[in-house]
Amino acid sequence: MNQSLSFIRDLGKHREASVLAMLAAVAIYLSFASDYFLEPRNLLNVGRQASVVAIVALGQALVIIARGIDLSVGSVIGLSAVVGAVLMRDTGSETIGLVGGLATGLACGVVNGLLYTRFRINPFIATLGTLSIARGIALLMTGGIPVPFGGFAEFVGAGRIHNIPVSFLLMIVLAIIVHIFAVRTVTGREIYAIGDNPKASRLAGVNIHYIRLFVFALCGLLAGLGGLILAGNLASADPNLGMGYELDVIAAVILGGTALSGGRGSIIGVIIGALLMALLNNAFVLLGISAYWQVVTKGLVIIFAVGLDGLQRRGDDD
Amino acid sequence: MNQSLSFIRDLGKHREASVLAMLAAVAIYLSFASDYFLEPRNLLNVGRQASVVAIVALGQALVIIARGIDLSVGSVIGLSAVVGAVLMRDTGSETIGLVGGLATGLACGVVNGLLYTRFRINPFIATLGTLSIARGIALLMTGGIPVPFGGFAEFVGAGRIHNIPVSFLLMIVLAIIVHIFAVRTVTGREIYAIGDNPKASRLAGVNIHYIRLFVFALCGLLAGLGGLILAGNLASADPNLGMGYELDVIAAVILGGTALSGGRGSIIGVIIGALLMALLNNAFVLLGISAYWQVVTKGLVIIFAVGLDGLQRRGDDD
Amino acid sequence: MPAAAQAPEGGTVVAVENTKGPIKIAFLSFQNNPFWTPVTEGAKAANDYLSKFNATVDFVDLGDELSAEAVVAGIEGALAKNYSGIVVVPIFDGTARIINEATDEGVPVFNIIAEGAAPSKRLAFIGQDATSAGKQIGEYIARKMNGNGKLGVITGYFGATQHTQRMNGALGFLKANHPDIEIVGPFENKDKAESAYSLVQDMMTANPDLSMVYVTAGGPFGAAKAVKDLGLSGKVGVVGFDHTPDNMQYLKTGEMVGLLDQAPYQQALDSSVMLYNYLVAGTEPRSKIIPVAGKLLTPEDVQ
Amino acid sequence: MYSKGATTAAGSKSVAGISSCGPLLRARGIAKSFAGNTVLHSVDLDLHAGEVVGLLGENGAGKSTLMHILSGGLHPDSGTIEMDGQPTQIGTVSDGIEAGISFVHQELSVIGALSIAENLHLGRMPTTKRGFVDFGRMRSEAGALLSRVGASGIDPRREAGTLRAGEQQLIEIAKAAGRNPRLLILDEPTSSLTPHEVEGFFAYVRAARAAGTAIIFITHRLEEVLSLCDRLVVLRNGAIVSERRPSETTRQQLITDMTGKPAIYEYRQRQLRETTLALSLRQVCDSDHLENISFDVREGEIMGLFGLVGAGRTELLEVIHGARPLASGEMALFGTPVRHRDPSAAVRNGIALVPEGRKTAGILPQHSVRENAAISSLRRFSGTLFSDRKGDVTRMEVYRHRLGIRMARDTQPISTLSGGNQQKVIFARALMADPRILLLDEPTHGVDVGAKSDLYEIMVREAERGLTVLIASSEVPEILALCDRVAILSKGRLAGILSREEMSEDRILTMAFKEH
Ligand SMILES: Nc1ncnc2c1ncn2[C@@H]1O[C@H](COP(=O)(O)OP(=O)(O)OP(=O)(O)O)[C@@H](O)[C@H]1O
Numbered sequence A, B: 001m002n003q004s005l006s007f008i009r010d011l012g013k014h015r016e017a018s019v020l021a022m023l024a025a026v027a028i029y030l031s032f033a034s035d036y037f038l039e040p041r042n043l044l045n046v047g048r049q050a051s052v053v054a055i056v057a058l059g060q061a062l063v064i065i066a067r068g069i070d071l072s073v074g075s076v077i078g079l080s081a082v083v084g085a086v087l088m089r090d091t092g093s094e095t096i097g098l099v100g101g102l103a104t105g106l107a108c109g110v111v112n113g114l115l116y117t118r119f120r121i122n123p124f125i126a127t128l129g130t131l132s133i134a135r136g137i138a139l140l141m142t143g144g145i146p147v148p149f150g151g152f153a154e155f156v157g158a159g160r161i162h163n164i165p166v167s168f169l170l171m172i173v174l175a176i177i178v179h180i181f182a183v184r185t186v187t188g189r190e191i192y193a194i195g196d197n198p199k200a201s202r203l204a205g206v207n208i209h210y211i212r213l214f215v216f217a218l219c220g221l222l223a224g225l226g227g228l229i230l231a232g233n234l235a236s237a238d239p240n241l242g243m244g245y246e247l248d249v250i251a252a253v254i255l256g257g258t259a260l261s262g263g264r265g266s267i268i269g270v271i272i273g274a275l276l277m278a279l280l281n282n283a284f285v286l287l288g289i290s291a292y293w294q295v296v297t298k299g300l301v302i303i304f305a306v307g308l309d310g311l312q313r314r315g316d317d318d
Numbered sequence C: 001m002p003a004a005a006q007a008p009e010g011g012t013v014v015a016v017e018n019t020k021g022p023i024k025i026a027f028l029s030f031q032n033n034p035f036w037t038p039v040t041e042g043a044k045a046a047n048d049y050l051s052k053f054n055a056t057v058d059f060v061d062l063g064d065e066l067s068a069e070a071v072v073a074g075i076e077g078a079l080a081k082n083y084s085g086i087v088v089v090p091i092f093d094g095t096a097r098i099i100n101e102a103t104d105e106g107v108p109v110f111n112i113i114a115e116g117a118a119p120s121k122r123l124a125f126i127g128q129d130a131t132s133a134g135k136q137i138g139e140y141i142a143r144k145m146n147g148n149g150k151l152g153v154i155t156g157y158f159g160a161t162q163h164t165q166r167m168n169g170a171l172g173f174l175k176a177n178h179p180d181i182e183i184v185g186p187f188e189n190k191d192k193a194e195s196a197y198s199l200v201q202d203m204m205t206a207n208p209d210l211s212m213v214y215v216t217a218g219g220p221f222g223a224a225k226a227v228k229d230l231g232l233s234g235k236v237g238v239v240g241f242d243h244t245p246d247n248m249q250y251l252k253t254g255e256m257v258g259l260l261d262q263a264p265y266q267q268a269l270d271s272s273v274m275l276y277n278y279l280v281a282g283t284e285p286r287s288k289i290i291p292v293a294g295k296l297l298t299p300e301d302v303q
Numbered sequence D: 001m002y003s004k005g006a007t008t009a010a011g012s013k014s015v016a017g018i019s020s021c022g023p024l025l026r027a028r029g030i031a032k033s034f035a036g037n038t039v040l041h042s043v044d045l046d047l048h049a050g051e052v053v054g055l056l057g058e059n060g061a062g063k064s065t066l067m068h069i070l071s072g073g074l075h076p077d078s079g080t081i082e083m084d085g086q087p088t089q090i091g092t093v094s095d096g097i098e099a100g101i102s103f104v105h106q107e108l109s110v111i112g113a114l115s116i117a118e119n120l121h122l123g124r125m126p127t128t129k130r131g132f133v134d135f136g137r138m139r140s141e142a143g144a145l146l147s148r149v150g151a152s153g154i155d156p157r158r159e160a161g162t163l164r165a166g167e168q169q170l171i172e173i174a175k176a177a178g179r180n181p182r183l184l185i186l187d188e189p190t191s192s193l194t195p196h197e198v199e200g201f202f203a204y205v206r207a208a209r210a211a212g213t214a215i216i217f218i219t220h221r222l223e224e225v226l227s228l229c230d231r232l233v234v235l236r237n238g239a240i241v242s243e244r245r246p247s248e249t250t251r252q253q254l255i256t257d258m259t260g261k262p263a264i265y266e267y268r269q270r271q272l273r274e275t276t277l278a279l280s281l282r283q284v285c286d287s288d289h290l291e292n293i294s295f296d297v298r299e300g301e302i303m304g305l306f307g308l309v310g311a312g313r314t315e316l317l318e319v320i321h322g323a324r325p326l327a328s329g330e331m332a333l334f335g336t337p338v339r340h341r342d343p344s345a346a347v348r349n350g351i352a353l354v355p356e357g358r359k360t361a362g363i364l365p366q367h368s369v370r371e372n373a374a375i376s377s378l379r380r381f382s383g384t385l386f387s388d389r390k391g392d393v394t395r396m397e398v399y400r401h402r403l404g405i406r407m408a409r410d411t412q413p414i415s416t417l418s419g420g421n422q423q424k425v426i427f428a429r430a431l432m433a434d435p436r437i438l439l440l441d442e443p444t445h446g447v448d449v450g451a452k453s454d455l456y457e458i459m460v461r462e463a464e465r466g467l468t469v470l471i472a473s474s475e476v477p478e479i480l481a482l483c484d485r486v487a488i489l490s491k492g493r494l495a496g497i498l499s500r501e502e503m504s505e506d507r508i509l510t511m512a513f514k515e516h
């Protein structure tokens, strides 16, 4: 068989390929349909809009690859933002605020991890519980009233370096780091191992408790960062910030080809998934698609993006 | 070992036992803390409030036992209600409205099932897609404006027979039917089998495509019924009806001891899970707990309910 | 008891003497964002005021997720607890049935803030009519835009009655009276400020000549922040609802050019007192629908 | 928990002279029961450095359980373990690894998503100075490890999930070898290996023995233990019944030790009735592997399918069973042309399959034994809507006796059965469906000698009653013992068919190599 054909076949083997194809298709269509789409400024906007979902999805992807799931990310975003803002307001120190926000995310992640590893609570239920608890704490801390949040966080959330949004840059850098982490480090490889076959991994001497705790902690930390970016962007930390994000984040991960049953998935796929979702929202505005059709179109695109892959993979599973 | 001890041990083996214990604990606490809790009227209210989640969760449980997931139930509730109401309004026939609503739910379920079995789209993504599409269609049909919905549907949703809410009775009857179906019929047992090991089941002669299609169709149908009850109770079909229900429904299923990884789960557990969630909401109103503490408490109860089980089951998994 | 011959502060209704014995009023409301803070405070003020008349107003939290089911469950709970009367924020169409049920049981219900379109046997409704509020804002938009230009529209949830009415109230008025104003959208932001931010960014990309953004529900300050970050303060204005601190801040800096409120504190207080008066003296409220004119704040007001 | 008191005076009628110093590992009075069902009764076992001990026993005798206890995967109810003369607590698997014990489990457990090199280093991946995984070193070490166990042909960069069972087994062995263990436990490592692979594996075991490793080797193939081991220990019903030297014993003796009876199945000439054709294949091709396979099987015939690895036996059975699409060609059942789109259709038509790979394709791990056995025949016995649960109980009882399935209760999860007994349950599942044609893919994997001959008896008896059997096997003796004819596949093609009279080990193997 000739070279180029086998290249395409190789690409086709990757589950993220069909979503990438969909992303390309939407982008190509948009570049014809709208004069504004290809403007660097617009492309960068799309990148920025994808960044929070993408950053949180990096952590979520590792959790899912390790056969877990973290439903609490949306609430952790809100709680971290609120803690960061309150600390900054009360201590007057930006550093304390930022560190406090990240530490909150990390702490939530660790709690999730411990509920799973120590108390053996199914992660779906454990994180459903912390989803509620974190949201409640954020509301209690603020009495439901948003807290102003500026300074460096605002730079991270809304600032630009050479016209490139800082949060977008952060997303790129983190994606590269997490990608390298997942593919090249021992812990990274062990994450895939325990997701594929937890029992065999444990018998081979992988510390599955430690790895599980680690992925949840990292996911919490990234959700905390996401919270700071989101609140920074708005210069205001609302206890309801991030509500419902879990579904967007998990959708980005699954769209990117990660298996909900663990063991498989790529970081590049996650970024593609997040970009596709941001691109769709951008397309609706650029093309001025009528209200209710936006909702229908979104569903259709998601199904098509993954459907391509499924059709090709016929008879593969079971 | 003596009889009664082994009975308790047997009970402890069932994953739903700890949630049942939690349900009992909350109920006992409430009967002391509030004079109104034990009034038949209040207990029946709790039953009615649990009914829609429980009925939809019956279908969801079978889907999850078969190793699928249906995120679209919330939107299907809304779409079925809207279709039912619009048909009733336009044809003037209650029967057409009710049948149309149920048929809509069934059709959505069949579409989900086909996306999974024929187009091999991961059910998480497929139903995330239909979640959006169904809601979009409901909005398009109504122009976003609620449609009045009365007659027999209102009786089902809000009526009482001998003071017992009809929807509660319906829940009980359906739970018994689905329970018997799951444990006693061939299809029911095959649902468990394909959730446990799809490949082995297929080779053993189970028609896994048919079973998968069936569970999604049934889940859609029950979501349709849930939509009619909900809209009937409110005497109005709002296109946003049922929004976000998917998480409540899935939570009830998982709380009731069904494994997200398939192959295991009980219908009784599902009902217990749904009742626990309704009881919590009732407790909040009866005890006048402030909104923010409600959110925290809910999370804590969910974690405790399942944590009891996890602690006892130490070292069981992997 | 010569306690109060005058209305409590922030309210407009005077309580009558209690000849009936203890009165228990349930006040059912939500809590999920700053909008509800004055509602809660109004209920608390009513309790303070009416406690002098041997009446209590219990604030019952319906939680942080607004839904018809939550309202129904709340009313059912209040009936189970034998309250004498209920003040509720029904919002949705689907709440009419349970309100009728309560009324038929002899427990009068007073609706505040927003109610569904379906008629019910409630004692009265005090609040802002969403459609006319939309129209009020539409008139203001037209004035600010001098009758032409592009207006971006962001709505909370497609299909949410109040959001739709506010939107259509404004858009209907503009289409009829100012056909030169071009509408961009509507787009859904699910009440999220961050989504409003992104939408404004994209709207400005596709419509560099946009001059006004109308946000019908949650998160208008996100739109204002986007305007600020794009360096378009003064060129593009945002109008929206509710005098929450987040929104007010941009009124001061000028990105927000109009904010309509619903006098929630007064609604909460007056409704409780009127319900009390009805319970002890049978005094019917002055009409079945008591409109509350929203106060439209502009940058000039806060300067 | 270890109760010191239970130590018995060493029941070591141990075969002397292997090692002059004390044993590497000394287990005394090991007992274990599951939910009241005693699986091991006070087992004593000594293991010496540089010794290969063959552990034999019927399915469910307790071999795997004993090994789990020695390696830290299970806690004994009582008994002590000493290493190098010191009492040790091997509480967890990692303790065992720490103490130098490597365990190759009976069930395959490679990580399909990782590369072979990664699998071999799981739990101990080497890193570079900068903290990244040292893939270069890992690959070269993996290459060395693979050639140590005789699998030098495998590219260590391949994803482990793409390997066939035998190769995965070699990976598991190489993984254990890579830890340079002092005690190496091999639980049925050869059941899915080809004869060639077995040779390479033996070479590794001999080398490891020479290097001073103590090795426990569990298998149901008696020739293997007789040629490889220094000492043979037979476990029956959870107790050690004999310890022998290979040079001083025979197959028959070992079988008697294991089962308590000497009988073993021998082929009996039988008269095939001239009857209808049960199955005929004409020019059958699948999408990538099989090419133009044509042959007929008569009703009541036991037809063997032999071939080297990759010959396409599994694929052919899958095509007949409907699990794999028939790309071209024709197939007829009892004269009627059929085309199965799905195994459910095949099962309805009276074709049952015992698949290869009981863990992935056979068992329903969370289901009870009874449910597992009943799953194929649910539709057959359900009169109306409801399934025949009472019937399941009685049928299970029948097959439990016929196949000698060893279990405490038929409601226990199948995953708590020993490997061989799980295989018998899968067999029972196929028989319960009362098929007209029975497809068997390596059906006696992990089944002990005694049970194997029982299964052969049953197959022959069923065949006499008209059941048609198509059995794919890698074991020539099995083919010779059982089959009326054998079809030999080679690289997806039919290399020929041998009748009973023409069959011999030589001819079968020659034909299997035809296309190579
Ligand atoms: N977790 C468990 N719960 C209950 N019974 C168990 C459990 N594990 C093993 N058993 C029982 O212990 C007995 C011994 O099993 P074991 O796996 O040790 O047998 P084995 O000698 O390895 O057999 P095989 O040759 O078939 O592998 C079996 O009867 C099995 O059913």
Ligand SMILES: Nc1ncnc2c1ncn2[C@@H]1O[C@H](COP(=O)(O)OP(=O)(O)OP(=O)(O)O)[C@@H](O)[C@H]1O
Residues within 6 Å of the ligand: D161, D162, D163, D164, D165, D289, D307, D308, D309, D310, D311, D312, D313, D314, D315, D356, D474
């Ligand atoms: N493309 C492939 N990728 C991975 N594994 C493959 C591939 N093709 C075949 N195999 C595996 O190779 C093995 C040999 O193929 P096949 O089933 O045709 O041989 P067989 O004659 O049944 O031999 P055996 O059953 O002894 O392995 C199969 O088990 C199959 O899983």
Ligand SMILES: [Mg+2]
Residues within 6 Å of the ligand: D063, D064, D065, D106, D187, D418, D419, D420
């Ligand atoms: Mg074994």
Ligand SMILES: [Mg+2]
Residues within 6 Å of the ligand: D313, D314, D315, D356, D441
């Ligand atoms: Mg094979």
